[in-house]
Amino acid sequence: MTRQKQRIGNPSPLIFHLGTTIAAYHAALIAGSSSDLANFQWHSSLTHAAPTAPINRDALIHEVENRLRQVTSGLELWQNHPHHRTLTEPPVVWQAGASRLLDYGEKTHAPPVLVIPSLVNKAYILDLSEQKSLLRDLNAMGLRPFLLDWGAPQAAEQKFDLAAYIQFRALPALAEINRITGRPAGLLGYCMGGTIAAAIAQLSPDINALVTIGAPWDFSRATGTRLMMQKSGALNDGRDLRTALTNLSTTFGAVPISFIQHLFASINPIQFATKFQRFSKMDMTSEAAKTFVRIEDWLADGIALSGPAAIDLFLHWHVQNSIASGNWQVNGITIDAAKIGVPSLNICGRKDTIAPDHSTLALPDRNHNARIIRPNMGHVGMIIGTNAKKEVTEPLGSFLLEHA
């Protein structure tokens, strides 16, 4: 009951999603019934498909009503769906501040792997269900995954930038794994956790291999709304963005997840409408519907980001491209993928819109020890998609075992 209540008002920011949906279909009504239809803004790849004659206005209104009904129906079906993730957590073997290290290794003599997720989404996407669990699959392959769950920033982490998270959370977690197992560990990072893992691979002598999945590295080729956000963030030398993030984190203790989710939603504002329409047509008892529910629950369950870490992520990384420009330092050392000395495997999804492949491919391009896999998948699909186990988990597990 408590968990069902948590879905009401989600996905966050709901007012943005609903407002964007209405604005999008309102614009469609105006454009579709206009005699000037071909001159509305069409993406260059779709201009050839734009209708040359107006669409019947009554039919258009009827179809827009259908779609809006499907959106709200899908939204309510998700909000009230009885399914919930029920997996129990493995033992916590280490803790510092809000961060914990979870031991997914029933096979205690298996080669250890430190698994690093993103800081802004919960770590359990890597252990979503019995059937879709990267961590349990790696354990079944003969590895001992240790998951670093960053946790929501508490008093101890409120002043942490990303370098501090590495210095005071990730590196001590790695040292603990080395102490428990008595051997070097493999490193596996997902999303910005992959970028962090690459920095650790350069800094630490206690690892034997690096794997990244969807890890952004070069932000210089942003397009669409992402480029627009990048340009607005660069105004006044980034001072306005820095002030805004500082004020947000001062007011709320950390940069709220609704702010971060708004940025994610801006990457493709119509996605909310189309995905809840699709969901409204699913059999609610099907495994596909349950998977949708689990993923939406996870997306709605993000983590606030400490102010300095948010400034690193949104201003230094995204706007100023500090990593690829050689301006990101951790412990006084400039992070440079060319200095990663361990065998590396970088998995860069061809359909990844969160960390596009022109950004993720920059990491192996600079790291001379890198191999690349390019699955035809999106950012989340690489973890829980239908072919993720075969095309992502198994190759990376074999790679880590090979270099253990």
Added chain:
Amino acid sequence: MKQETTEEDARKFLDLWEENLSRLARDDIEQPNTEKKPAK
């Protein structure tokens, strides 16, 4: 028959409109293959 065509036109147009907004937001133009190293 004409009614069905009109409804189908509306559906196709809205499908196209959604795809258009999605591509405009992402500016999703097919990128050339930049792969330099062989996949494992």
